Amino acid sequence: MKNQKTLVIAAVIIVVVIALAAYTMLQGEGEVRVEDTKAIYTGSVIGVYGSIINGTDNTVCIESLLVAENVGADLTATIHKTVEENGVVRMIPAGPICIEAGETFELAPGPGNHHIMISGDKNALRQVVGDDVVELVLKLDNGSELLVKAIVSTPGSGS
Numbered sequence: 599m600k601n602q603k604t605l606v607i608a609a610v611i612i613v614v615v616i617a618l619a620a621y622t623m624l625q626g627e628g629e630v631r632v633e634d635t636k637a638i639y640t641g642s643v644i645g646v647y648g649s650i651i652n653g654t655d656n657t658v659c660i661e662s663l664l665v666a667e668n669v670g671a672d673l674t675a676t677i678h679k680t681v682e683e684n685g686v687v688r689m690i691p692a693g694p695i696c697i698e699a700g701e702t703f704e705l706a707p708g709p710g711n712h713h714i715m716i717s718g719d720k721n722a723l724r725q726v727v728g729d730d731v732v733e734l735v736l737k738l739d740n741g742s743e744l745l746v747k748a749i750v751s752t753p754g755s756g757s
């Protein structure tokens with residue numbers, strides 16, 4: 599019995615040491631993170647904004663975007679650019695977004711800026727809005743995945 603207990607303790611120590619080593623290695627390499635996120639529900643789509651910070655030593659590109667929540671229907675997340683032509687503001691599909699080492703890419707409203715737009719089934723969108731938080735997974739070309747959370751507000755609702 600005593601031997602078994604010793605084995606269990608040894609196994610736990612090994613797991614902790616490996617986890618710490620992996621954590622330290624990941625920290626040392628730097629990472630891509632997203633800060634100051636916000637999402638705005640217009641009634642038909644959700645726009646997602648924030649700062650994507652590339653803390654790694656390499657250029658990273660966003661390969662694909664997924665809505666991480668299970669809302670029973672497919673929602674599409676795409677990168678848009680807001681442009682103004684002859685006084686008319688509209689959005690065009692853009693991307694992929696690539697960010698150089700150490701640089702920050704701003705997702706912001708207004709002409710000249712990019713944002714992430716979530717569209718699709720209206721009921722599924724309403725479900726996301728009802729949760730107050732939208733969750734996205736950004737797949738990067740360095741093989742890592744980034745979970746992005748943004749609190750959803752609805753203009754005119756006072757929230």
Ligand SMILES: [Cu+2]
Pocket residue numbers: 645678689713714715
């Ligand atoms: Cu858009």
